[in-house]
Amino acid sequence: MQNKKTIFICCGTGCQANGSMKIYQAMLKAISGLNLDVEVIPDIKKTGCHGLCQKGPLVHIAPKEITYIHVKTADVPEIIERSIIKDEVIDRLLYFDKQQNAKVQSKSDWTFEKKQYRIALRHCGGIANDSIDDYIDKGGYQGLEKVLKTMTPEEVIDVIKKSGLRGRGGGGFPTGLKWTFAAKAQGDVKYVICNGDEGDPGAFMDRSIMEGDPHTVLEGMAICGYAIGANQGFLYIRDEYGLAVENMRKAIADAHSKGLLGKNICDSGFAFDAEVVRGGGAFVCGEETSLIHSIEGSTGEPTPKPPFPANQGLWGKPTIINNVETWANVPVIINKGADWFAAIGSEKSKGTKVFALVGKINNTGLVEVPMGIKLREIIYDIGGGVGKNRKFKAVQTGGPSGGCIPESKLDLPIDYDSLIAEGSMMGSGGMIVIDDRTCMVEFARYYLKFLSEESCGKCVPCREGIKSMLKILTDICEGRGQAGDIELLEEIGAMVKANSLCGLGKTAPNPVLSNIANFRDEFEAHINDKRCPAGVCKNLTKLYIDSKVCIGCGLCVKSCPVGAISGEKKQPHVLDEEKCIKCSSCRERCAVDAVRVR
Amino acid sequence: MSESLKIRTESLEIAQKYQPKRRYLLAILQDIQKHYNYLPAEAMETVARYLSVPLVKVYGMATFYKAFSLTPKGKYIIKVCDGTACHIKGSVNLLDEVKMILGIEPGQTTDDGLFSLETVACIGACGLAPVAVINDEYHGNLTPASLRQILEQYQGGMKDAK
Numbered sequence A: 001m002q003n004k005k006t007i008f009i010c011c012g013t014g015c016q017a018n019g020s021m022k023i024y025q026a027m028l029k030a031i032s033g034l035n036l037d038v039e040v041i042p043d044i045k046k047t048g049c050h051g052l053c054q055k056g057p058l059v060h061i062a063p064k065e066i067t068y069i070h071v072k073t074a075d076v077p078e079i080i081e082r083s084i085i086k087d088e089v090i091d092r093l094l095y096f097d098k099q100q101n102a103k104v105q106s107k108s109d110w111t112f113e114k115k116q117y118r119i120a121l122r123h124c125g126g127i128a129n130d131s132i133d134d135y136i137d138k139g140g141y142q143g144l145e146k147v148l149k150t151m152t153p154e155e156v157i158d159v160i161k162k163s164g165l166r167g168r169g170g171g172g173f174p175t176g177l178k179w180t181f182a183a184k185a186q187g188d189v190k191y192v193i194c195n196g197d198e199g200d201p202g203a204f205m206d207r208s209i210m211e212g213d214p215h216t217v218l219e220g221m222a223i224c225g226y227a228i229g230a231n232q233g234f235l236y237i238r239d240e241y242g243l244a245v246e247n248m249r250k251a252i253a254d255a256h257s258k259g260l261l262g263k264n265i266c267d268s269g270f271a272f273d274a275e276v277v278r279g280g281g282a283f284v285c286g287e288e289t290s291l292i293h294s295i296e297g298s299t300g301e302p303t304p305k306p307p308f309p310a311n312q313g314l315w316g317k318p319t320i321i322n323n324v325e326t327w328a329n330v331p332v333i334i335n336k337g338a339d340w341f342a343a344i345g346s347e348k349s350k351g352t353k354v355f356a357l358v359g360k361i362n363n364t365g366l367v368e369v370p371m372g373i374k375l376r377e378i379i380y381d382i383g384g385g386v387g388k389n390r391k392f393k394a395v396q397t398g399g400p401s402g403g404c405i406p407e408s409k410l411d412l413p414i415d416y417d418s419l420i421a422e423g424s425m426m427g428s429g430g431m432i433v434i435d436d437r438t439c440m441v442e443f444a445r446y447y448l449k450f451l452s453e454e455s456c457g458k459c460v461p462c463r464e465g466i467k468s469m470l471k472i473l474t475d476i477c478e479g480r481g482q483a484g485d486i487e488l489l490e491e492i493g494a495m496v497k498a499n500s501l502c503g504l505g506k507t508a509p510n511p512v513l514s515n516i517a518n519f520r521d522e523f524e525a526h527i528n529d530k531r532c533p534a535g536v537c538k539n540l541t542k543l544y545i546d547s548k549v550c551i552g553c554g555l556c557v558k559s560c561p562v563g564a565i566s567g568e569k570k571q572p573h574v575l576d577e578e579k580c581i582k583c584s585s586c587r588e589r590c591a592v593d594a595v596r597v598r
Numbered sequence B: 001m002s003e004s005l006k007i008r009t010e011s012l013e014i015a016q017k018y019q020p021k022r023r024y025l026l027a028i029l030q031d032i033q034k035h036y037n038y039l040p041a042e043a044m045e046t047v048a049r050y051l052s053v054p055l056v057k058v059y060g061m062a063t064f065y066k067a068f069s070l071t072p073k074g075k076y077i078i079k080v081c082d083g084t085a086c087h088i089k090g091s092v093n094l095l096d097e098v099k100m101i102l103g104i105e106p107g108q109t110t111d112d113g114l115f116s117l118e119t120v121a122c123i124g125a126c127g128l129a130p131v132a133v134i135n136d137e138y139h140g141n142l143t144p145a146s147l148r149q150i151l152e153q154y155q156g157g158m159k160d161a162k
């Protein structure tokens, strides 16, 4: 049966939004209608995210290693006819790699993949996302078996400590050390929690892992359970993540039926169970004490630390809470050893990090890179550079807790510490590329608006401080900025950082302070000249068409929702400033950059 | 059976899928929200009694978590993604367009009960930014003009509610 082919259809959220489930159905139907030889009937697998979401839906065929992009249901018969029944490659559906200036047959040869190193995402896209057998075939649950049969709990913690693994949820706390606290804490009931709340608006790596490789998370949690003496795990997953919840629940049930969860796992006498808790949609619930209160059935408000959850967490019991991606690393470290892991990455940040590379970038998607890689490599080599040939302005990391890194710092090797030194942070892994058409004042306002809605309101510095910073920023964006506003923002920011109860408030001013530090001139243009250089703030923007540049193609006329543009074909067009609502649709559409900001 | 009694009976049935423990409050409310598209007052009272939790705590949950709504939502729920990637690709312009066409702000429902407008913080389809989801259907790479066309289809009844 060497000829047996496997079709991997990406059914991650990005590809599903592009209709990949329809392709999956169409494949099944087309195959069943064909009366093929058993030998020829391919395995058709729904998988998690393959990475390059921009080109979805992605379909990969093994063993010939052909990757098709932007597949449509109409392509299904041809794919089966030519690539399954025969062994041909359909050129039309291959990815054109701009950097190589050629069509590339297999995704493993894409430039996008070249500098990546997959540990946490090692199975995403390569196994059926609802199959425990696929996971086991790839060596899954061997880590758990190894610790149960050959290691003491202390040895397990020692391996994690030596590996240098740090929490991937943002803070970067050493995972092994945290486990030691819980292992030493007194009490016969302890808990393990997976933080799958992923609140950063612009990050979807945890979701992709939970959807695409749920068992690795469960295995990591069970290993920790053994190490610290806990028998119950909870997975707190955002309610919006329907597929993650579904796949995780199925994974739990399947693991039970194979005796990999439940009582007496692998005949070792160790018992461990896990349960999914759906989050209620509050960003602050990603903060560990809030999350714990939410599982307990209360509103998700944070409480001061100490006591830390490792000593007093869920229902007052010692609790280890780690991020999804952290869990996904654990089984690999156990299997391959601490030294192997510690050899990857930078001096103080070991291993890899998954980033959601999005925004004004050519290759949008999920990327996993070794720590210490330069931002420039991620953006230009993996990401293929800024979209539409625009000018790179900054890259935002750390979401609402982070900041923007300007062009001058592109050679920064990224790890936990270097990002903090730049006034940003790793955060959960959102990486948003920004070009010259993003207004840094409005961008700071965007995060503060998000945070003002998500602040739980319990402590005054966060609740009132964010609100007043938001008001100042809104005023600046709408043309009411005054001299002294920047200094006032800095002053309030410092106060909120110093005095807030939890991490939400402690980091909330970062987007503002970092933008002021790096792009002060843009703030000043808004306040002093009443002008938004990026052309985003509507009260401060006037658009016009440069008659010397316009070629009269008429694209802008079609894109304008209010009919503000007129002109004869092949003649320079005119934009009626009275009618214009400054949505910039025309500017985005124009191929020759004739729509300008005054 | 009166409407109110019906809600009490139904919501008790939903609650009874869980043991009467405080920790299931969030899950029960989520199931009720899914069932009615909002949390009817009678349902919250029923749940409070079932779990022996003060009604004020239930109400506190209902107003704290974004997943819950205290008023009925429209037949079509338009979720404009305002995650970071969508934001910098112009989701604000999409929101403005919907506001202009339907005359509602995020969180509101049109008088005819047809549309509700919401913003969401990242639905993880950043490759298609800017994105809007109408009921369960994704629409990517939107512009104000293309969104207008899509809404017109819904308004004209050319799309069925899922």
Ligand SMILES: Cc1cc2nc3c(=O)[nH]c(=O)nc-3n(C[C@H](O)[C@H](O)[C@H](O)COP(=O)(O)O)c2cc1C
Residues within 6 Å of the ligand: A166, A167, A168, A169, A170, A171, A172, A173, A175, A195, A196, A197, A198, A199, A200, A283, A284, A285, A286, A287, A288, A289, A321, A322, A323, A324, A326, A428, A502, A503, A504
């Ligand atoms: C406001 C706020 C939001 C957070 N959101 C998340 C989140 O969405 N996911 C996550 O894993 N950690 C989040 N954290 C960090 C958690 O509090 C906690 O540090 C983390 O789950 C620990 O896991 P780790 O050590 O594996 O990173 C958040 C923290 C704060 C202050």
